[in-house]
Structure formats: C-alpha cells, structure tokens
Amino acid sequence: MLRASTTGFDCGTRGSRIEAAHGFGSFVKAPLDNSGALWAVGLIYAIRIEDDPLARELVMATGVDNSALLDQRENRMVPVEIGVINIGCLIDGKPYYSLPPRPPMSLTEVELCSDAEILRFTGRLEFFRLVLNTREVPSDELLGAALQLASEKRASAVERTQFLVECGRRLASLLSHDLTRLAHVLELIRP
Template structure:
C-alpha cells in the first residue's frame, strides 16, 4: 500500500482555480469482515490469501485538517469557503506545492487550535516533511520559532509541542 504519510500536506481540487489544502492527522484501516473470515477459516489456500493481499481494495480512511486554500493562483491560510467533502479526491502535494504553501506560517494557527488531533505529533511530522521541500535550510528553525511565538501564552501546549518537535529537529 502506498499511502501518504501522517502530517503530509494534501490538496483537493474542487473547481476551476480552487483547491483546498490540508494535513493528514489520522490514517487507519477500517474493520474488514472478509479478512476476519479468512483469518479464522480453516485451510485457506495460499493463492486466496495472496489474491486478497495484492488485488483487494483495502478500506483505508484518512482524516485531513483543512489549513487553507488556493483561489485563482493565490494561497490563503484561512479556512476554505467551501471545504472538501469526504469523497472528494485528494492528492499528495509535491515539493513545489509544499514549498509554495508553507512559505508563510499563517496556517499554523489552524493546527494549534485543533483540539481533536495530536497537535505536537502532527506539527513535528509536517515540519520534518516540509523542510525537504525548501531550499532554505533554515526553514525548519523559522517554523519552530513561529510555533514558540504562537504558543508563548499556553505553556502546557508549548511544552508538549516542543517535546514532539525535539524528536525531529
């Protein structure tokens, strides 16, 4: 399975000149009744098992936090006026898209205010991945400084986020 990584920047094109950007904050495989039956069945042939591993569509679910959008070629670090729907197609952003979207840090506020996600881990994974898209090797340090500035009045969250960032910086 070739799935985007936790913390990756993705985009969902939703119309002419409009697309939503988001960060993957959860990836899981839903319970699959057929696999459960295969595992508990007696004498399942290797051919049947291989066929299910190689050809079966796996029910993978990804949760994405909207962090901005692009309209007519301009990036906005605001919540999108029309968010993507659960069945809209999403694409992993290439290095050019990542560098362009992460040039400024306005989208960090959406990550830091999302209480239902593991903020520190998402930011650490995202910052680590985004650094590879930037020619400026100081981008990661600037990103960490921005996080410190944004969380300066929330010491518990700052310490939790810095703990996660310390694993990748």
C-alpha cells in the first residue's frame, strides 16, 4: 500500500510479481486493521509502470541486455503501481456495499480476492452504483471487466449466463436515463 483514502488506494509491487490475475477489473482486498475481520474490497482500475532517466536510456540502447533487464525488474526501486477503487468491504466475511469506514494503512499487504469471496461479493449487485459513479476511471469498461471476471467464477455455463443477464437487468434500471451508455456497458458484458 502506497497511498489510500476511503474511496480507493494505490499499491506498488515489483514488476516480476505481476501476474495474469492482477489484471484490469480484478477484485482485491486490503485489511483495515490487525483483527483480520475487516477488509476493504476494491477493483483494479489502472496499472502504471513508471520510468526514470536510466530506464529511458536502456530503452534507447540497440539491444536490451538480459541481465540489465532482470536488474531493472527485480532490483531497482521502480515499482509497478496499481490503482484500486473501493467498492465495499468485508466484515467477518460478510459483504457490505458501501465505502469502507477508513482507508487501509500504508505498507498494508494487498491480496487478490479468492474465488469464493468474489462469488460471495457478487452475489448481490449493489456495488454497481459505486463503480458507475466513480469519475476519473473508465468506469463502464471497469464494470464490464469485473463482471466478466466474476461470471467466470460461476461453475456452469448456465450460471454464468444467468449472472450476466441479471447484471444487465440491474444496469438497465441504473442507466435508464442514458441509453447510449447502457448499450455500451451491455455490449461489454454480453455472454
């Protein structure tokens, strides 16, 4: 955890620790205290890789030296930054669809949500409004990616379709005033 507020947080990690699971729209959680009972739940909306003058020079070299590449990714203090918006919290494992009461503290370890936690959290769709109303992030694409990911956690094709259809219905009621936007989001979650 690098920076945090109740609406979201930025965390950093080494480039080598970034995996497929840390993609755009992934569900993550961060503890809000030491009890292990209270967690902020969020969605990854941005992954930023910062540069510095040395990295820029290495890019300009004719060939990339493999040891220097490893050095850049593993040793140098240039973290990959991950931006997260909060969409709720977990209290004793039970999901709540409002912003967490306080932000996680700096240097807190951020974890990916387990499949079971994603299923439980997306059992209700009340976090849609928090995502759709978030400015300065591509909220439609973010919600689309998160819902596609959540549908993949469902056991069967029927359940997956059922979940996405349910999501579409909820979106229709939330975005009834903006049909263009609604059509776009529905396209993003088409089964």
